[in-house]
Amino acid sequence: KPELVAPGGMPMSLAGVGMRRKNLYIMEVDVYIVSCYLNDSALCTGKGTISSDDLPKILLSSGEQSRDGPLIAINSKFVRDVGKDKIVESFNEAFKGCDPGAVAKLKVHLGSVIGDNGMKKGEEFQFYWYGQPSKKGLVIVKNGNVRETEATDDMYALQERLLNVYIGPNTVSPELKKSL
Numbered sequence: 001k002p003e004l005v006a007p008g009g010m011p012m013s014l015a016g017v018g019m020r021r022k023n024l025y026i027m028e029v030d031v032y033i034v035s036c037y038l039n040d041s042a043l044c045t046g047k048g049t050i051s052s053d054d055l056p057k058i059l060l061s062s063g064e065q066s067r068d069g070p071l072i073a074i075n076s077k078f079v080r081d082v083g084k085d086k087i088v089e090s091f092n093e094a095f096k097g098c099d100p101g102a103v104a105k106l107k108v109h110l111g112s113v114i115g116d117n118g119m120k121k122g123e124e125f126q127f128y129w130y131g132q133p134s135k136k137g138l139v140i141v142k143n144g145n146v147r148e149t150e151a152t153d154d155m156y157a158l159q160e161r162l163l164n165v166y167i168g169p170n171t172v173s174p175e176l177k178k179s180l
Contacts, residue, residue, distance in 0.1 A: 001075075004037045005144050006128055007139060010069030013039035018179025020076070030079045032119075034166060036180045037073040039142070056163040060131035068141065070128035074166055077124045084111055084118040094165045094172070095158065102154035106138070106162075109147045113140045129163060132156050 004012045016036045021028040042062045060073050088107050095103045113125060125142035130151075137149035138159045149155045164170045171177040 003037070004035070004073055004075060004126070006039075006070050006073060007141060008069055010039060010076055012039050012070065012073050016089070016180035018173075018176040019079075020176055031082065032076045032078045032080075034176060034180065035074065035075040035077070036166065039069055039071055042071040053169040055158055056168040060129060060160060060163065062131070069130075070136075071131045072129040074127045074163075075124055076119075076126070078119040078121055082119045084114050084116060087114055087118060090172075091162065091165065094161050094170060098161060099154040100160055102152070102158050104151055106158050109138075109140055109149055113142045113145050115142070115145075115148050117172065127162065129159055131159075138162070 002007075002014045004014070006012055014035060015038045018034050020031045020034055022031050038059070042059050062071055071133045081103070088111050091110075095106075119125065123142070125140065128139040128141070130136040130139070135151050137151045137155050139146060141147075148157075160168075165172050167177055167180050
C-alpha cells in the first residue's frame with residue numbers, strides 16, 4: 001500500500017518494503033513483510049548523508065513543530081502463522097539493558113493487541129512512533145484494536161530500541177534494514 005492512514009487520520013507515505021526472514025539452521029523462512037511509512041516531516045528530515053546508525057534517533061526527533069500524528073509506522077503483514085508468545089518474545093534481544101518494568105508493560109500491550117491466537121497468515125499489525133517530545137507513547141494496532149504505551153522516558157528508550165530492530169544498528173536483519 002503506498003499510503004497508510006494512522007489512528008487519528010494522518011496519512012503516511014511508504015518509504016520502503018522488505019521481508020523479515022528467520023534463519024532456521026539449514027534454511028531461511030519468510031515470516032512477514034515489513035512496510036515502513038513516514039509522515040511528511042520525517043520524509044524531509046536530514047539534508048545530506050545520514051548514517052544508518054543514526055537514522056532511528058534522527059527520525060524520532062524530526063518534525064518537532066508538527067506533532068499531530070506519528071512520525072514513523074511499521075506495518076507487518078504475516079506470510080505464515082506465528083504464535084503470540086513467539087512474537088512477544090522475539091524482541092527480547094533488542095530490549096536487553098532496558099528497564100525491565102517498561103519491557104514487561106510493552107509486552108503486555110503487544111500481547112493484548114495480537115491476541116491469544118497470535119498472527120495468522122495474511123494478518124497485519126502496526127507500530128506507530130510519535131517520537132520525543134510528544135505526549136504520546138508507542139501505539140500498536142491490529143484490526144482496529146489500538147493500544148498506547150505510556151509516554152515516559154523508559155518507554156521512549158524502548159521505542160528507539162524497537163525502531164532499531166527494523167532500521168537501526170541493532171537490526172534483526174541487515175537485508176531487511178537495507179530494503180527499508
